[in-house]
Amino acid sequence: MECELIDSEEAARGWLETAFAPTADQWTKLERFVALLVAENEQQNLIAASTIPTIWVRHIADSAQLLSFDTRDGEGLWIDLGSGPGLPGLVVAILSPRPILLVESRKRRCDFLRAVTDEIDLAHVEVVEAPLDRIGTRPAATISARAFAPLDRLIGLSTRFSTESTRWLLPKGRNAVKELALLPEAWQRMFHVEQSRTDAESQILVGDGQIGAKQRGKR
Template sequence: MIGGEAEARAFVSARCDAAALERIERFIAALREENTRQNLVARATLDTVWQRHIADSAQLLDHVSRGTKPWLDLGSGAGLPGLIVAAMRPDWPIVLVESRRKRIEWLERMVDALSLAHCRVEGARLESIDTFTAAVISARAFAPLERIIRLSARFSTGNTIWLLPKGQSAAQELQDLPKRQRALFHVEQSQTDPGSGIIVGRLAGKAGS
């Protein structure tokens, strides 16, 4: 379990190169500034930004192999986890889905500022986005698990990895799924918070069938 900002930064550093770490530092500086204009993250969490947001996002990479792409991030908001993944893996195609105008503009500015050529922002509701096959689907504070699956299943195949940080509600949300779907997922312990879990799994067969 990560304990403190120094350990969180070291955790992230061990999973990326110096250029990626510099991109993340720039992201953090921009996040602090932008958060004075719009509430991207809770103000108090900026004191522990490496643990609460950066390492919390970076830990998802431990669940996928190096070549797993493209990555679909739902309700990207401040860019967590999708923009952090893109900063750490700039050669991976990553799609950030966000429907709120100010946050769309923020994400687009950050994609440009960090020179993330393979990362794109889809500024629309998920229901309006053309279907494509994602190798990874992630979502942090986007919607209840059942609704995430219902809205996103068309982007998934039996090989798609679902990575859904759910905080303290992870076990309960998994339990609330129909038994057939529940068996396809499990809860992994978050490395940044002893009370939080990540729902991990794959849907059997072709996504919406």
């Protein structure tokens, strides 16, 4: 599906305004998050330094576009796997009141996530510092993962959090179609491919539903 490419910092801000109409408070929180992310990047490698001049395109709009693929109302839990520096989880949390669970196993990154949520007052965000397989199962309305694991492993680890109404939002870059084709047919039928708004060569796998034990065994 073709869409207009967000190709500049100005275009990124314009798209955010059109897509989400952020309040003044939300804009302030986005700006502060960007500042904190850039500052912390000097202490630990959160994002590639080469992407900082285009941070609104490469990281903020790139994360926010996932929310545009799940505009359902309600308070269903959004689980962001391997959240790292809070991408997309913190961006989603700024733009949406939905409860967000950020799953990250690295302590320094979790310390950063907690510091950001405290400073910009994101009380609906929970940070869990643990590998995914050590986290208790809870139903997720949405599961996102920007850079977590190969697709088959990602789904295998996270399917216990899914329900029949779960929306999966999985940016997979240039390899989306290839990774999808390697999955069992039952898994493939859950997903369709969307074009990224921030990279002409990147794609996002958008899926719906739950993979049961019988499906996991079929290839």
